[in-house]
Amino acid sequence: MxxxxxxxxxxxxxPLTLLLYLIERDNLNIFDIPxxxxxxxxxxxxxxxxxxxxxLGGEFLVMxxxxxxxxxxxxxxxxxxxxxxxxxxxxxxxxxLLAQRFAKVxxxxxxxxxxxxxxxxxxxxxxxxxEYTVAQRPADLAQAFRKAYDEFKLVxxxxxxxxxxxxxxxxxxxxxxxxxxxxxAVAIADIWRDETARGGLVACxxxxxxxxxxxxxRAAQKTPYGEIFLVKVLLS
Amino acid sequence: MEQILETLLFASDEPLTLARLREIxxxxxxxxxxxxxxxxxxxIKQALAAIxxxxxxxxxxxxxxxxxxxxxxxxxxxxxAWIKKLFKDRTSFRLSQAALETLAIISYRQPxxxxxxxxxxxxxxxAALETLLEKNLVRVSGRKETVGRPILYATTPEFLRQFGLRSxxxxxxxxxxxxxxxxAAPFIPDQGAQNPMAPPAxxxxxx
Numbered sequence: 001m002x003x004x005x006x007x008x009x010x011x012x013x014x015p016l017t018l019l020l021y022l023i024e025r026d027n028l029n030i031f032d033i034p035x036x037x038x039x040x041x042x043x044x045x046x047x048x049x050x051x052x053x054x055x056l057g058g059e060f061l062v063m064x065x066x067x068x069x070x071x072x073x074x075x076x077x078x079x080x081x082x083x084x085x086x087x088x089x090x091x092x093x094x095x096x097l098l099a100q101r102f103a104k105v106x107x108x109x110x111x112x113x114x115x116x117x118x119x120x121x122x123x124x125x126x127x128x129x130x131e132y133t134v135a136q137r138p139a140d141l142a143q144a145f146r147k148a149y150d151e152f153k154l155v156x157x158x159x160x161x162x163x164x165x166x167x168x169x170x171x172x173x174x175x176x177x178x179x180x181x182x183x184x185a186v187a188i189a190d191i192w193r194d195e196t197a198r199g200g201l202v203a204c205x206x207x208x209x210x211x212x213x214x215x216x217x218r219a220a221q222k223t224p225y226g227e228i229f230l231v232k233v234l235l236s
Numbered sequence: 237m238e239q240i241l242e243t244l245l246f247a248s249d250e251p252l253t254l255a256r257l258r259e260i261x262x263x264x265x266x267x268x269x270x271x272x273x274x275x276x277x278x279x280i281k282q283a284l285a286a287i288x289x290x291x292x293x294x295x296x297x298x299x300x301x302x303x304x305x306x307x308x309x310x311x312x313x314x315x316x317a318w319i320k321k322l323f324k325d326r327t328s329f330r331l332s333q334a335a336l337e338t339l340a341i342i343s344y345r346q347p348x349x350x351x352x353x354x355x356x357x358x359x360x361x362x363a364a365l366e367t368l369l370e371k372n373l374v375r376v377s378g379r380k381e382t383v384g385r386p387i388l389y390a391t392t393p394e395f396l397r398q399f400g401l402r403s404x405x406x407x408x409x410x411x412x413x414x415x416x417x418x419x420a421a422p423f424i425p426d427q428g429a430q431n432p433m434a435p436p437a438x439x440x441x442x443x
Contacts, residue, residue, distance in 0.1 A: 013334060014359030059359055098356055101410060105344070106336035108408055109399070113331065116400045118313035119301065120323075223369050223376055224387070 015063035016099040018045060023096070030096060033089055035074055039067040066092065136219035136228055141188075144228050145205045148192055152201055172200075172207035176230065180217070185229040188219070237261075237283045238290075251306025251397065254280060304396035305403055331367070338364040339373060343395070343407060347377045347388035365389065373398065 022041050023030055046060050073088035080086070087093075179186045192204040208230060211217045217230040244252060244260065258276050284307060288300050301310050311319055331339065338361045341353050353361050368374035377390035396403065 014357060016358040057359065063358070095356075095358070099358060102337055102340050102344075102356060105340040105408065105410055106333060109336045109340050110331070110333075112399050115313075116398060118316035119299075119310035119400070120316075120319045121308060121310050121397070225366065225369070 014057075015042075015060050016096060017103070018042065018060075019063070019096060020100055020103065030093060030100075033093065035067065035071045035089060039064075039071050042067055136221065140228065141205075141208070141219055144188060148189065148205075149198075149201060152192075152195070152198065169203050169206045169210060172203045173211060175204075176207055176211060176217075180230070180232055183232075185231040188228045188230055191230070237279065238287050241280065241283055242287060245300065245307060245309050248308070251304045251308040251393075253306040256306070301400060302402045303400055304393040308397070331371075332364070334359075334361070335364040335367045339368055339391075339395070342368070342374055342389050343391050343404065344410060346390040347380075348390075349380055349386040349388055351386060353389075 019038065019042065022028070022038055022045070023033065026037070026041070028034065028038065043064060046056055046064065049056060070088045070092065078085045078088070176186070176191055179191060188208060191208065192201050195201045195204060208217075208219070211230070212219060216233055218233055219228055220231050221228055240261065241257065244257065254277055257280050258274075261280065262276050284300065290296075291299060295312070295314070297312050297315060298309050299312050301308055334357075337357060338353055341356050342348055345352065345356075350361060350365060353365075365374065369376075371394075372392055373395040374389050375392045376387055378388045379385040380388050391404070395401075396406075401407065
């Protein structure tokens with residue numbers, strides 16, 4: 001690798017970061033970027049990164065196209081709006097300025113975290129977020145069930161068990177309602193946690209679907225990718 | 237009063253707001269006002285200031301921080317090295333540059349959609365967002381009433397606590413139209429190190 005191209009890992013962050021790096025390295029005026037020069041440098045850079053086997057996202061190519069487009073437009077007579085010449089670089093410059101500003105703020109954030117690292121709080125507080133805002137689609141529930149089923153097989157084996165009792169869905173509905181008694185929500189993992197038979201697990205899942213159908217509960221998460229909860233629907 | 241406040245702060249695992257302290261001390265009275273006319277609120281603030289002054293005079297092992305619109309105990313940063321030894325197997329709180337930039341954008345532009353963040357950063361931010369959600373620095377605050385109803389993100393009280401901020405107003409002032417080279421204003425001063433009477437902030441590592 002050419003030593004000229006020794007780069008900081010952050011440059012893979014994105015095309016704006018790379019452009020800002022080049023502007024700083026070559027001491028360019030951000031308001032009057034020599035497009036030919038920076039396009040050339042930018043292309044050399046991404047070629048070199050790719051030659052090193054770096055995977056570069058499509059956004060790097062989009063930026064390359066943008067740069068070449070601007071370069072081409074600079075050769076043409078510029079459109080005039082309200083007597084002012086429109087600089088084809090204008091949009092890119094404002095994007096770069098904004099990215100630069102937030103990069104600086106991010107640096108402040110990092111410094112601040114280092115200062116705050118010197119404080120220990122007792123005990124680490126957990127802010128309970130009681131909002132169940134992320135609605136679940138049927139596919140999410142099915143996925144949750146498949147996951148529970150796979151874990152179940154790991155614990156209890158894959159053998160067919162002959163159940164002594166049938167697994168009435170109605171009994172599981174009662175189980176869920178008793179878990180929900182005096183509470184607002186229950187994690188679906190807690191509903192089938194103590195099931196030891198495959199049929200019981202299935203009955204729990206059917207009971208969940210039935211309760212959702214009846215409109216007495218809804219399935220939601222506090223945060224995306226979080227645990228799925230059944231939340232009581234309060235009838236007004 | 238000072239002793240009661242210290243007891244409450246010691247026992248609490250989250251920042252206690254002025255309103256909460258007031259409600260505990262004088263239950264059932266009217267809402268607190270922060271206009272200097274509310275005698276209980278003024279008394280609480282004076283007592284807290286007196287406690288802080290005493291702690292600083294005595295080089296107390298704990299400090300009171302004003303974070304997330306409340307007050308909370310924290311250990312004195314002068315003794316940070318000892319805490320580090322106590323929790324040596326715990327990894328410290330680090331965020332990648334991508335996560336920091338994403339967090340910075342969210343904190344100033346909240347509530348904001350993922351697409352809007354990506355427009356500013358010029359790259360995908362899914363991984364960074366997941367980290368921030370997982371660390372409870374960012375939360376889903378709703379959905380934008382536009383095509384596709386995209387999810388909106390905002391910062392959490394935990395974000396304020398981790399960064400030692402009283403509220404979002406404590407974020408450094410950023411003039412997005414400022415010209416190149418102009419620096420953003422710094423964060424509010426480090427609260428634990430604010431007392432000029434305090435001895436120089438050298439670490440007490442080996443005494």
